[in-house]
Amino acid sequence: MAGLATAHRAPLGTTPSLALAARAYHGPMKRLSGLDATFLHLETPEMPMHVGALHIFELPKGFKGKFVAALRKHMAERLPLAPPLRRRLWMMPMNITNPVWVDAVPDLAKHVVEHKLPARGRHDMKALEKMVGQLHVHLLDRRRPLWKFHVIEGLAPAASGHKRVAMYTQLHHAAVDGQAAVALANAILDTSPHPQARDIK
Helix, strand or coil: CCCCCCCCCCCCCCCHHHHHHHHHCCCCEEECCHHHHHHHHHCECCECCEEEEEEEEECCCCCCCCHHHHHHHHHHHHHHHCHHHHEEEECCHHHCCCCEEEECCCCHHHHEEEEECCHHHCCCHHHHHHHHHHHHCCCCCCCCCCEEEEEEECCCCCCCCCCEEEEEEEEECCCCCHHHHHHHHHHHCCCCCCCCCCCCC
C-alpha cells in the first residue's frame, strides 16, 4: 500500500544491525570483538592505532628489476594464506554496534608502495628513520584492508656488496594482534632467497 514502509524480517539469530548491513552487502561477515573495536574508537591523528615495523633486506646477488614489483607479485601469491589482509571494515548503520569484517580484494598498487630516500640522505640510517617517522603518522584508510607496506629505496649496500632495501609495514591493531602477526610473518616471509613451496588452497 502506498505510503507504508515494507517490513523485513531478520533471520533467527541475526541482530537487527547485521540484518540492515546484509541488505547492502552480500557475503560473509564477522563482527569485531569489543577489544578490537576499541582500537578503532580510540584512534586519532595524534594517536595512531596501527603497529609499525621496519625491516631491512639484503637482496640476492644478481637481483634484477624493482623490489616493489617483486614484492607485489610475492604478496599476490601469499594473500590466500593471510586472511587478515583480505578483509575490510563495514560500518553498521548509525554506528549502533561494532563494525564487521567483510571480504575484500586488496589493490596491491595501493597497499605496497615505493619511496626513495632524498638525495642528500642516501645511505644514511638517520634519513631512513626520519622517513619512517613521517610515514607512521598517516592513518590507514578504513575503506581498504587495514595494512600497508612501504618499500624504501636508497640504502647503502651491505658489507657483501649486495643491494639493500627497507620495508616499513603498517598493520592495524584492530585487524592483527601479536599472535596473528606471527602467523602472518610465517605466511609471508621466507628464510632463504628462494620462496618455499606453500600449500595454498
